[in-house]
Amino acid sequence: MEYMKNLPPHLQEKYKTFCVLPWIHLSTRPNGHLRVCCTANASSATKFGHSQHGGEVGILKNSDGKPANLNTTDLLTGWNNEYMKSARRNMLNNKIPPSCTKCFEEERNGHRSKRVWETQYWSKLVNIEEVISQTNKDGSVPPKLYYVDLRLGTKCNLKCIMCSPHDSSMWVSDWKKLYPKIKSAELKKIMVWDNQGKVDGATYNWHKDNPTFWQQLYDQIPHMKQLYFAGGESTIIQEHYNLLEECIKRGYAKNIELRYNSNGIEMPDKLFTLWKEFKRVRFHFSIDSIGIMNDYIRFPSKWIDIEKQLYRLDNTEPHIEVTIACAVQMLNMFYIPDFLKWKISKNYKKINPWPLGAGLINYHFVYHPTHLNVRVFPKEFKDKITAKYEDFYLWLKKNYRNDQEFLESGYGINRLKGMVRFMNSADWSNQLPEFKEYISKMDNIRGTNFKTTFPQMADLIN
Numbered sequence: 001m002e003y004m005k006n007l008p009p010h011l012q013e014k015y016k017t018f019c020v021l022p023w024i025h026l027s028t029r030p031n032g033h034l035r036v037c038c039t040a041n042a043s044s045a046t047k048f049g050h051s052q053h054g055g056e057v058g059i060l061k062n063s064d065g066k067p068a069n070l071n072t073t074d075l076l077t078g079w080n081n082e083y084m085k086s087a088r089r090n091m092l093n094n095k096i097p098p099s100c101t102k103c104f105e106e107e108r109n110g111h112r113s114k115r116v117w118e119t120q121y122w123s124k125l126v127n128i129e130e131v132i133s134q135t136n137k138d139g140s141v142p143p144k145l146y147y148v149d150l151r152l153g154t155k156c157n158l159k160c161i162m163c164s165p166h167d168s169s170m171w172v173s174d175w176k177k178l179y180p181k182i183k184s185a186e187l188k189k190i191m192v193w194d195n196q197g198k199v200d201g202a203t204y205n206w207h208k209d210n211p212t213f214w215q216q217l218y219d220q221i222p223h224m225k226q227l228y229f230a231g232g233e234s235t236i237i238q239e240h241y242n243l244l245e246e247c248i249k250r251g252y253a254k255n256i257e258l259r260y261n262s263n264g265i266e267m268p269d270k271l272f273t274l275w276k277e278f279k280r281v282r283f284h285f286s287i288d289s290i291g292i293m294n295d296y297i298r299f300p301s302k303w304i305d306i307e308k309q310l311y312r313l314d315n316t317e318p319h320i321e322v323t324i325a326c327a328v329q330m331l332n333m334f335y336i337p338d339f340l341k342w343k344i345s346k347n348y349k350k351i352n353p354w355p356l357g358a359g360l361i362n363y364h365f366v367y368h369p370t371h372l373n374v375r376v377f378p379k380e381f382k383d384k385i386t387a388k389y390e391d392f393y394l395w396l397k398k399n400y401r402n403d404q405e406f407l408e409s410g411y412g413i414n415r416l417k418g419m420v421r422f423m424n425s426a427d428w429s430n431q432l433p434e435f436k437e438y439i440s441k442m443d444n445i446r447g448t449n450f451k452t453t454f455p456q457m458a459d460l461i462n
């Protein structure tokens, strides 16, 4: 099995649904909810998975069934709460935890899931056999976190089309204009923002005035191998800087790798100064298309600024690794071949250098809002996309690489084929009315124009 490649053969046989994350990692939501990992909470792989689970699949629950939130519980209690213990027990018994269906569904479609790449990655850094052997019968494990995913509130400087006020403070004003005008009951359900995020003890400032959380996290610094920051936008969040400074002050920064998913809009010089102290920085720059299409998706960014930041990042020190992270969705699936041609033409030195993303870019799917998932395209448009990709594979072989290494790489043509297979493997086109209503209303609110920005897709909203 591909994901087990680095594990001893007897483990490969024994644990077929194993993922390393529940043993080494915890993840937060911007509202302070704890979760197994960011993918576990991104919704299940089923069409209405998100709403079926109240948008809370993968969120750790307390014994009263309410979400474990860092306003009301602490990090280490969350680490061994019943939800985490049962995920571990399930995996050791060859069962798929309910929170993890998305990974397995993606693998069935030939996509390299988070379970696959994280387990492969971490099997080089930790002794997996030893980590498993420390599991007690009830699924609890010692309080040793190697890797945390921190979402320190929702402060952000963009309001991307696939985002929401759950993750971006900039979205609040648009949501207030959009929500009362929504006609479709299904779209209302998708766009719900209960009590403006203040439910079950959640708040977007959970990380402020929370000495227990910070004390427990700082106590974990000696074990820590990776700190991962994602939305809001960590580069404008003060507590992110405080944590980097604390790692340096305690003398452990050299052991720690920093990883970001960032919109790269604001990158002050002090960020680059702090990064010098760390073992490695992996910066996943969120870019979803080129030119005005990216401006539309990652509103209200401007392509000229994105290109400037790419240039800056392309000239950083060797311990900084940069990749482009593309959120694959309705608005860019058709144009990804054009995006890749642009990437190849730029000849960047260190932005997705081979073999990262096969020298092209990295991808992940948008599952929420559901009406932006690529499975929503009507059959005729899916056929058009499939044909465009088929032509593009030939173009890649002719103009980019045609060697065995590229052709066999999990991230090159194989990855693109997996994306097309995923798109074609289910028909969610009954969400098209929600797509049309959403795009038309957002155009009205933002003064954008879907039809002129994505002319080949204009008919989709007629």
Ligand code: SF4
Residues within 6 Å of the ligand: 019, 020, 021, 022, 036, 037, 038, 039, 040, 099, 100, 101, 102, 103, 114, 115, 118
């Ligand atoms: S199997 Fe997937 S969803 Fe579950 S913990 Fe691992 S990466 Fe997360």
